[in-house]
Amino acid sequence: MTTAPGLTTAPQGELRLGARTFAPDELVVMAVVNRTPDSFFDRGATFAEQAALEAVDRAVDEGAAVVDIGGVKAGYGAVVDAEEEARRVVGFVERVRERHPEVVISVDTWRSDVGDAVCRAGADLLNDAWGGHDPALLEVAARHGAGYVCTHTGGLAPRTDPHRPAYDDVVAEVVAALDELAGRALAVGVRPDGIVxxxxxDFGKATRHSLEVTRRLDELVAGGWPVLVALSRKDFVGESLDLPPDERLEGTLAATAVSAMLGARLFRAHDVRATRRVLDMVACIRGTRQPAVVRRGMA
Incomplete structure (x- = not known):
């Protein structure tokens, strides 16, 4: 098996998003809050603004340091143009910022005009889930001093699924693509300590590809960029266990624990409390967090 080349431009250190600075050994929960009526898991449970605000409150209470707000379903579905996406997310970002000044606000968008609007409304991080499809989004992040998430999609257009994707070495391909995109981000002025x-x-990958990426995640971590994993309830978990989305929590948490042990630093999750507890346990095992209490054998 070929070992993937390193991401040589990575800064090796703290991650700075908004007002928060995260140490290299800190495990961060990014809560999913979808302002969409057709999300694959919650099926529109947080489409209404009040429900979405309550979901943000709950996520912060349960231990999320980052809230990722999305206005367009990732997969196939009704057309959502930029105007409608902005209507769903821009004002909501403003309200979340007022309500939770300390939380890192991420917005899941591939559109530069939406990215610009949400940054002006208070967003700290642009989660470009479609891997630089709109190159101007990088310039938006640089102009506003926002963080930027580089993703690997295998060249797919937004809201499309892969068809028989093939790689000689999927991890080497992922590393090379992310190295190139991170380099583009640096070249236009995105802060090095804001790149993830x-x-x-699942994006541009079949289930075996996603499993391979998970077991070899340390090869991405070795490059030094903070690694985000978005594992929650995904199809690779469902196909591994032959389970629908509402029964994929245990599989998601198993993949979360493995990814944390291999060095991932951010974890996009629907189930914040359970994810936070898994990450705290992993940190205790790694020795980067002390047990909450120590009583056994001490009396």
């Missing part, structure tokens, strides 16, 4: 890479499980 995401191998994008």
């Amino acid at each position: 890479i995401d191998p994008a499980h």
